[in-house]
Amino acid sequence: MKLSHTFAIALVGLKTHKSRSALTILGIVIGITAIILIMSLGKSAQDLILGQIQGLGSKTIVVIPGREPRGPSDVAQIFSDSLKERDLEALQKKSNVPTLSRVMPVLFGGDTASYLGETYRLTAFGATDLITELFDLSVAEGMFFSESDIQSRGSVVVIGSKVKQELFGNQGALGEKIKIKERNYRVIGILPKKGQVSFFNFDETAIIPYTTAQQYVFGIKHFHRFIVEATEESLIPQTVKDIELTLRENHGITDPDKDDFFVETQADLARRLGTITDILTLFLVSVAAISLVVGGIGIMNIMLVSVTERTREIGLRKALGATEADILNQFLLEAMTLTGTGGVLGIMFGAVLSFAASVILTRFVGLGWTFTFPVPAALIGLGVSALIGLVFGIYPAREASLKNPIDALRYE
Amino acid sequence: MALIEVEQLSKTYRDGATETRAVQGVSFQIHEGEFVAIMGPSGSGKSTILHIMGFLDTPTGGIYRFEGKHVRHYSDKERAHVRNRKMGFVFQAFNLLPRTTVYENVKLPLFYSDVPESEWDARVRSAIASVNLSHRAEYDTTRLSGGEKQRAAIARALVMNPPLIFADEPTGNLDSKSGAVVMETLQKLNEAHGRTIILITHETLTAEHAGRILHVRDGKIEVDIHVAQRRTAHSHEFSK
Numbered sequence: 001m002k003l004s005h006t007f008a009i010a011l012v013g014l015k016t017h018k019s020r021s022a023l024t025i026l027g028i029v030i031g032i033t034a035i036i037l038i039m040s041l042g043k044s045a046q047d048l049i050l051g052q053i054q055g056l057g058s059k060t061i062v063v064i065p066g067r068e069p070r071g072p073s074d075v076a077q078i079f080s081d082s083l084k085e086r087d088l089e090a091l092q093k094k095s096n097v098p099t100l101s102r103v104m105p106v107l108f109g110g111d112t113a114s115y116l117g118e119t120y121r122l123t124a125f126g127a128t129d130l131i132t133e134l135f136d137l138s139v140a141e142g143m144f145f146s147e148s149d150i151q152s153r154g155s156v157v158v159i160g161s162k163v164k165q166e167l168f169g170n171q172g173a174l175g176e177k178i179k180i181k182e183r184n185y186r187v188i189g190i191l192p193k194k195g196q197v198s199f200f201n202f203d204e205t206a207i208i209p210y211t212t213a214q215q216y217v218f219g220i221k222h223f224h225r226f227i228v229e230a231t232e233e234s235l236i237p238q239t240v241k242d243i244e245l246t247l248r249e250n251h252g253i254t255d256p257d258k259d260d261f262f263v264e265t266q267a268d269l270a271r272r273l274g275t276i277t278d279i280l281t282l283f284l285v286s287v288a289a290i291s292l293v294v295g296g297i298g299i300m301n302i303m304l305v306s307v308t309e310r311t312r313e314i315g316l317r318k319a320l321g322a323t324e325a326d327i328l329n330q331f332l333l334e335a336m337t338l339t340g341t342g343g344v345l346g347i348m349f350g351a352v353l354s355f356a357a358s359v360i361l362t363r364f365v366g367l368g369w370t371f372t373f374p375v376p377a378a379l380i381g382l383g384v385s386a387l388i389g390l391v392f393g394i395y396p397a398r399e400a401s402l403k404n405p406i407d408a409l410r411y412e
Numbered sequence: 413m414a415l416i417e418v419e420q421l422s423k424t425y426r427d428g429a430t431e432t433r434a435v436q437g438v439s440f441q442i443h444e445g446e447f448v449a450i451m452g453p454s455g456s457g458k459s460t461i462l463h464i465m466g467f468l469d470t471p472t473g474g475i476y477r478f479e480g481k482h483v484r485h486y487s488d489k490e491r492a493h494v495r496n497r498k499m500g501f502v503f504q505a506f507n508l509l510p511r512t513t514v515y516e517n518v519k520l521p522l523f524y525s526d527v528p529e530s531e532w533d534a535r536v537r538s539a540i541a542s543v544n545l546s547h548r549a550e551y552d553t554t555r556l557s558g559g560e561k562q563r564a565a566i567a568r569a570l571v572m573n574p575p576l577i578f579a580d581e582p583t584g585n586l587d588s589k590s591g592a593v594v595m596e597t598l599q600k601l602n603e604a605h606g607r608t609i610i611l612i613t614h615e616t617l618t619a620e621h622a623g624r625i626l627h628v629r630d631g632k633i634e635v636d637i638h639v640a641q642r643r644t645a646h647s648h649e650f651s652k
């Protein structure tokens with residue numbers, strides 16, 4: 001029997017059972033769309049999370065006050081005040097940490113800023129002018145504060161693009177005064193739209209000299225973080241060791257288990273985030289698997305329901321001269337047409353939906369979201385639905401084709 | 413050599429503990445060009461015998477030779493080939509594909525044949541015309557009347573021009589006039605084209621067209637009458 005004839009029969013079969021064909025295709029479309037959507041969004045989320053780490057340079061080390069958390073329930077002493085001015089001075093001494101190229105103290109916290117009745121909830125960020133290099137920042141307008149502003153606890157502020165937009169709209173902001181904690185700060189610089197960098201969204205940040213932040217915003221004498229940069233990436237372990245020794249000596253600690261600070265490198269961070277993204281991936285894969293199973297059960301049901309009717313048809317076709325191979329080829333082509341159509345549609349829908357999601361997330365949520373098309377997910381989805389189609393379409397067909405034609409014709 | 417040779421053929425259906433001996437050791441031969449009517453009460457095993465001869469069912473005992481070859485020695489492919497090219501079957505229950513037109517139903521056997529596609533349309537149309545169903549060619553088979561279904565089924569059996577035609581009560585659903593038309597068609601196929609015809613019927617009138625009548629009762633052949641003999645039998649009665 002010619003392939004074109006088998007195909008013609010398969011098509012007639014599909015056309016005769018329009019709703020069954022449509023439902024089968026729908027099951028496949030749902031399964032594959034879900035898988036592609038989930039995997040694509042998951043992959044993008046992972047990229048986003050991992051991209052955060054790259055926001056900080058690879059030579060960067062963060063010193064955090066308090067004890068290092070040893071497990072999920074071990075909440076770090078976030079409010080520890082162990083990092084002080086004299087620690088900063090000690091770290092800056094070349095003899096203590098020779099491989100340190102720069103160190104910046106940092107303070108941050110949520111606060112409300114206002115300007116002429118407009119208010120906006122932002123992150124107040126106390127830093128030094130080194131922030132431009134450590135976080136790769138530059139101003140779009142105006143300038144950054146200088147060493148003398150730090151010395152004099154100057155009331156100057158560099159604001160993020162969102163802060164500018166919310167408080168000033170399209171008006172000029174340079175030289176204007178915004179109020180934070182009952183104190184006026186002169187806007188001397190505006191950051192370009194930057195999005196998320198590491199854990200900070202500088203668009204929603206007001207950066208002020210750290211001395212000013214200690215005195216007037218947080219009212220504390222210590223720091224929330226030290227951001228350290230090593231001279232070379234390969235020297236990070238050495239730098240970490242020297243920082244630990246210096247701070248222990250400063251704090252009079254002899255037992256490392258009693259440390260009141262901890263040091264985190266990019267590698268540590270990547271490892272910690274890696275666990276999160278692994279869990280995320282696992283979760284996504286299970287959801288995708290469930291949607292495939294749901295789609296598969298749909299296909300299976302429809303296939304099985306039609307077995308009675310198809311068994312009689314198989315009996316008739318055999319009575320009229322079809323061989324077992326003819327029957328199997330017909331059902332194979334039918335199943336392939338269904339899964340092929342469903343698969344292509346599902347891949348298209350999945351791609352369009354996840355692309356739309358990436359546009360929405362970028363445009364309206366402001367995440368640096370990128371669209372990724374998960375090729376393995378598409379292949380797995382296609383493979384599994386084809387397999388389901390084959391198993392539940394071909395297996396009963398094979399059973400029927402092995403019967404006496406008359407038994408198949410009598411099948412109820 | 414006989415076209416069909418049946419020796420001590422039997423068929424027993426088993427359904428758990430119950431055993432139905434539908435055919436219990438029948439033997440006969442049918443030669444090419446014969447017109448045989450099988451008669452007998454309901455449930456006597458007529459359809460079962462016909463199905464076995466038509467390669468649709470397998471016997472549980474005895475021997476069936478088609479064209480001199482034991483049925484067990486036919487491969488699946490050869491059986492399909494014989495069913496497609498050498499036999500036409502009209503089922504008691506028609507067995508037309510639902511939601512499919514008469515035209516498509518009649519065309520089905522051609523898909524499994526080596527008839528060139530260019531001839532298909534002419535073949536299908538002439539088969540449909542031969543049973544006077546041309547006006548219903550594009551009808552969905554579910555919308556046909558019983559008699560029309562029967563004629564569509566006959567057209568399908570004729571489309572491959574098989575040398576052997578099996579028909580299970582082909583006039584069962586027809587009024588006497590259309591029944592007569594069908595029987596004349598079959599008779600013409602037999603007389604003018606030399607086709608072998610084996611049909612099952614309840615009606616003596618229909619059986620009149622045949623050259624031979626096999627009477628089946630309780631799965632056994634009761635009488636095997638050739639028309640010549642039957643005529644003699646009749647004249648005997650008349651002479652009395």
Ligand SMILES: Nc1ncnc2c1ncn2[C@@H]1O[C@H](COP(=O)(O)OP(=O)(O)OP(=O)(O)O)[C@@H](O)[C@H]1O
Nearest residue numbers: 425426427432434453454455456457458459460461
């Ligand atoms: N698949 C089957 N399973 C069990 N018993 C069957 C099966 N097919 C037929 N029979 C039985 O075999 C016997 C013969 O059946 P068959 O169909 O050959 O009769 P028939 O002579 O064609 O009757 P009718 O004139 O009513 O069509 C019947 O008693 C029937 O019940």
Ligand SMILES: [Mg+2]
Nearest residue numbers: 458459504580
């Ligand atoms: Mg019968």
